[in-house]
Amino acid sequence: MKSPKADVIVVGGGLAGLTAARRLSELNIRVVILESSDEVGGRLATIRIGNGWADAGAQFFTVRAPEFEQMVGQWLAGGLVFEWSRGWSNGSPASSLPDSYPRYAAYGGFGTFARRLAKGMDIQYSIRVVGISHTDNEWKLSDNTGQLWHSTGIILTPPVSQTLGLLDAATVWLPAKERYLLEAITYAPCLCGLFEIDGAPSLPEPGVVQRPAAPITWIADNRRKGVSSGASVVTVHASPWESRRRYSMTKQVVLEWMLKEVQPWLPRGGRVGNAQLVRWPYAIPETLYPGRCLAGNWPGPMALAGDAFDGPRMEGAVLSGMAAADALFERL
Numbered sequence: 001m002k003s004p005k006a007d008v009i010v011v012g013g014g015l016a017g018l019t020a021a022r023r024l025s026e027l028n029i030r031v032v033i034l035e036s037s038d039e040v041g042g043r044l045a046t047i048r049i050g051n052g053w054a055d056a057g058a059q060f061f062t063v064r065a066p067e068f069e070q071m072v073g074q075w076l077a078g079g080l081v082f083e084w085s086r087g088w089s090n091g092s093p094a095s096s097l098p099d100s101y102p103r104y105a106a107y108g109g110f111g112t113f114a115r116r117l118a119k120g121m122d123i124q125y126s127i128r129v130v131g132i133s134h135t136d137n138e139w140k141l142s143d144n145t146g147q148l149w150h151s152t153g154i155i156l157t158p159p160v161s162q163t164l165g166l167l168d169a170a171t172v173w174l175p176a177k178e179r180y181l182l183e184a185i186t187y188a189p190c191l192c193g194l195f196e197i198d199g200a201p202s203l204p205e206p207g208v209v210q211r212p213a214a215p216i217t218w219i220a221d222n223r224r225k226g227v228s229s230g231a232s233v234v235t236v237h238a239s240p241w242e243s244r245r246r247y248s249m250t251k252q253v254v255l256e257w258m259l260k261e262v263q264p265w266l267p268r269g270g271r272v273g274n275a276q277l278v279r280w281p282y283a284i285p286e287t288l289y290p291g292r293c294l295a296g297n298w299p300g301p302m303a304l305a306g307d308a309f310d311g312p313r314m315e316g317a318v319l320s321g322m323a324a325a326d327a328l329f330e331r332l
């Protein structure tokens, strides 16, 4: 059987990978996305829990750069996203009023959003890239099934430590300065609890409490967000510090701790049905690469992208994916 060949292979179908692939397709480049999971989205994930659904990864996004604002304008016009709020309460009675800038969420949750962005793209699911080499003027990527994928250029979007692991195995030598900057990138983990509950949680408008300095930083009602029509499901995020400290504890211990912490916002006597714990090992980059992407010929056209390159958030992933696509296009 002949091995598949593309102009560009994008490793990873998260937001950075999807954005890069879309941009290259618009430039008439043949792109294949190889995604290790059976879903697109990466850290954009909407998970089934009991009779409901919950956003387990990214919860909302903000807009800073004009390029991103333009893209968000298209998403708004296309009915993919909506303005959810202009600020969050910290849960105290004297809670701050919403401030001025918009926070956006996705209709049906961010998993649905990612699937809608991916529409029409060539995505190969459950394909984990395990090896990279460059011979005869082309990249060769081997995957977990033993298949070999060929391309002229590659864009790598997994969390940076995973990408470095792939490149080490490939003996691809990045310039020493770049290597040093990439090795300095770390990610905070996040423990995410999802709880299906009887009755409505007593969370302030729009069904959210955010407390960046507390052990639990985020509590959100997915029903009020419009993600879960079938049941009340609450998303709970632990702080980076608590997530690190409790990361290896059993699911039961973590969920019991979370439930105790969020008790004031749950309906009195309300039964908790299904509960699930999602462990995100690379949730939010803590140290960033000083640039929107890293691109070069090492030895063929390649680019590294993701939220560690432009900002630890959805906007950063999008802008990085766009920058990587443009930088690679110039090198093809």
Ligand SMILES: Cc1cc2nc3c(=O)[nH]c(=O)nc-3n(C[C@H](O)[C@H](O)[C@H](O)COP(=O)(O)OP(=O)(O)OC[C@H]3O[C@@H](n4cnc5c(N)ncnc54)[C@H](O)[C@@H]3O)c2cc1C
Pocket (backbone or CB within 6 Å): 011, 012, 013, 014, 015, 016, 017, 034, 035, 036, 037, 040, 041, 042, 043, 044, 056, 057, 058, 059, 060, 061, 062, 127, 128, 129, 130, 157, 158, 159, 162, 190, 192, 237, 280, 282, 283, 284, 305, 306, 307, 308, 312, 313, 314, 315, 316, 317
């Ligand atoms: C709990 C949590 C809460 C967050 N909250 C917010 C928020 O409210 N607002 C906000 O703006 N941002 C938030 N973020 C951050 C946001 O989700 C990320 O910035 C963004 O989704 C990152 O996209 P990415 O494409 O760079 O990376 P990822 O989404 O991590 O995508 C990388 C992809 O590569 C795939 N992959 C990895 N290795 C391989 C391999 N070897 N072969 C093939 N595929 C591979 C992965 O499966 C994944 O799909 C949150 C993140 C988490 C985890």
